[in-house]
Amino acid sequence: MSTDRQPSRFLPGLGGLLRGELARWYWRRILAHTVAWTLLVTGLLWYVTTRANDSEWRGFDLLIHIWWIALPLGSIAISQNAMIEERQGGTLSWVVSKPVSGPAFILSKIVSDLVGIALPAVVLQAAIAWWMLPALDPKAGLAIRQPDMGRYLIVVGVEFVIIVLFVTLSVCMGTIFRNRGPVAGIGLGVWILLWNSPTDIIDRMSIGGLVSGELSGAAFKPLTEFLVFGQTLDPASGVYWTLAWAVVLTVVATGVFSREQF
Numbered sequence: 001m002s003t004d005r006q007p008s009r010f011l012p013g014l015g016g017l018l019r020g021e022l023a024r025w026y027w028r029r030i031l032a033h034t035v036a037w038t039l040l041v042t043g044l045l046w047y048v049t050t051r052a053n054d055s056e057w058r059g060f061d062l063l064i065h066i067w068w069i070a071l072p073l074g075s076i077a078i079s080q081n082a083m084i085e086e087r088q089g090g091t092l093s094w095v096v097s098k099p100v101s102g103p104a105f106i107l108s109k110i111v112s113d114l115v116g117i118a119l120p121a122v123v124l125q126a127a128i129a130w131w132m133l134p135a136l137d138p139k140a141g142l143a144i145r146q147p148d149m150g151r152y153l154i155v156v157g158v159e160f161v162i163i164v165l166f167v168t169l170s171v172c173m174g175t176i177f178r179n180r181g182p183v184a185g186i187g188l189g190v191w192i193l194l195w196n197s198p199t200d201i202i203d204r205m206s207i208g209g210l211v212s213g214e215l216s217g218a219a220f221k222p223l224t225e226f227l228v229f230g231q232t233l234d235p236a237s238g239v240y241w242t243l244a245w246a247v248v249l250t251v252v253a254t255g256v257f258s259r260e261q262f
Contacts, residue, residue, distance in 0.1 A: 044062070060147060063154065068195070071121060073160050073191070074121060123156070147228060204238060205238065206242055
């Protein structure tokens with residue numbers, strides 16, 4: 001009886017591709033990202049909370065604000081290279097010559113970047129902030145209290161959804177365009193649109209309704225109101241719609257890539 005492992009009929013090649021993509025994150029790359037994200041997120045949390053007496057945000061509100069700026073930008077900067085580097089390096093033709101499917105290739109790019117960004121930027125920083133912020137002595141205002149754990153985990157989940165959106169968007173645009181400029185430009189345009197969230201339709205059908213707000217000012221984001229003040233997560237539909245858009249972007253990326261000639 002042959003002991004050779006047969007390729008999976010469902011997404012053939014996904015396991016090998018995913019192992020290869022994840023291996024690119026170990027160990028120097030993930031370590032570098034861990035240090036960079038910790039200095040950025042935890043460093044800003046510590047400095048603004050303990051040293052700035054005129055800041056309009058502090059504590060867990062500041063954490064949400066930092067994430068909304070850093071996660072989309074970081075996801076765009078990292079994932080814009082997912083397809084561009086492969087194409088410029090001439091490795092795409094070699095990859096597609098193997099017994100792998102287009103959907104497996106696209107998914108391996110998306111999943112590896114999701115893991116590589118989410119672990120150091122969200123999971124680790126959320127754990128540090130959970131224990132660090134209540135222990136800090138604020139420069140101004142009352143002591144910082146730990147929010148409800150369940151609500152905190154939901155907020156962490158929402159932050160992960162933000163990464164999902166911008167990673168899938170960047171990978172999708174990378175299958176359409178041949179250089180980084182349009183990929184990064186479209187990603188930044190979507191980020192600015194969601195931040196301003198000019199219409200109720202965008203509020204309800206995207207993550208913008210939870211994180212939109214001015215760059216400065218005393219107004220709280222809906223996500224902050226949910227976490228800090230115990231209000232309902234409104235509009236929660238934005239989370240589901242954002243995941244749906246991510247699925248659409250993945251399908252589009254797969255379709256475009258599958259029709260590309262190498």
